[in-house]
Amino acid sequence: MLSLADVMQAAKTLRGLADDTPLVPSALSGRLGTDLWLKLETCQPVGAFKLRGAVNAVSNLPEGTAGVTCCSTGNHGRGVAWAARAKGMRAAICMSELVPQAKVDGIRALGAEVRITGRSQDDAQREAERLARDEGFAEISPFDDAHVIAGQGTIALEMLAARPGIDTLLIPLSGGGLAAGMAVAAKAINPDIRLVGITMDRGAAMKASIDAGHPVEVEEVASLADSLGGGIGLNNRLSFPLCRELLDEIVLVTEDEIYGAMQALYYEDRMVAEGACVVGIAALQAGKVEPGRVMGTVITGRNVDMTEFTRVISGQDVSLGDLTVKGRVYEP
Incomplete structure (x- = not known):
């Protein structure tokens, strides 16, 4: 399994390329009853934290590797496309029909080929496995x-x-x-x-897998937190056992709660x-996590569908397949 030494080595690889994003205090701290700090991975060159893992992985490929592929809900694909272009390598990114067009367009803009396949990340x-094979x-x-x-x-290292006084980390989980x-x-x-x-509480693959004691498939549905969609892979070797062993708890939030939090962060x-x-x-807003003294969370990405985002911050209804999140005007 991985160790701190592996993360420290990754930090050396990422130095000057995908590191040292700002950590800032949140204006929401007083309302939430904690000293909350936000790690702004939105400041990465591709607008999301996924660049860190992608750069580290591509940098460790054997010399002569002709091309890379992956499946992605958007941000990992963008990171792999960026890292592959920097190395002069071909990239083919596999995505489902549920991925927002803005993320598809962002990957194509980096010179990668996009393959839209099926209605889920499992598809x-x-x-991606076929391309590799x-x-x-x-x-x-x-x-x-x-x-x-x-x-x-490396995000946690920074x-x-x-x-150093952070006593709780709130980590988006997919x-x-x-x-x-x-x-x-x-x-x-x-x-x-x-x-x-x-x-999110719909299609939470890691939570369902940990509850079952082994990786399971879940139905993937549209969500305001689309980056958290998809399964964990039935043959998961690393992230499942690490999350099961090291996470102290897993919390599920509703689409309505995500809607309200998007408004709060914006306003x-x-x-x-x-x-x-x-x-x-x-x-935190829903009272599902006990506030710590000093807490940190990761603002993981800015590659949002701006039409949908505008509907949220202006208090309009948002349709998510079979679910409609009722709009409401933000009240501090």
Whole structure:
């Protein structure tokens, strides 16, 4: 399994490329009853934290690798496309029909080929596996790859170096690459730190898998936190056992709670961010997480569908497949 040494090595690889994003105090702290700090991965060149894991993984590929592939809900694909272009490599990114067009366009703008396959991340994953098997691509998992996990773990290194007093980390949870990497680093630095994985309550693959005791498939549905969608892979080797072992708790938030947190982050902290970024804030606002003395969370990405985002901040209804989130005007 991974260790702090792996994360430290990743930090050296990322130096000057995908590191040292700002850690800022949140204007929401007083309302939420805690000293809350926000790690702004929105400031990465591709607008999301996924660049860390992608750069670390691509940098560790064998010389002569012709191309890379992955499945992605958007941000991992953008990170892999950026890292591959920097190395002069071909990239083919596999995505499902549920991925917002803005994220598809962002990946194509980086020169990568996009393959839209099926209605779920599991469908996209199968296409990435086919490319690796039949066409010789190197596959980089968005979460179940040692170099990806170590790269994401550098976020915790930076947060705890800047604010050693942080006693709780609220970590957006999907396939578990971010949570596993941050947990490996944070628990090594401070074994008493509380780690809370947070995700939406519809299609929460990691939570369902941990409850079942093994990786399971879940139905993938539209969500304001679309970056947290998708499964964890039935053959998950790394992120599942690390999250099961190291996370202290997992909390689920509703689409309505995510909606309110997106509004709060925008109006109070003046930030444009994806729904996946605000699940920690959503859990605090809903009283689902006990406030710590000093807490940190990751604002994971800014690559949001701006039409949908505008509907949220202006208080309009948002349609998510079979679910409509009722709009409401933000009240401080």
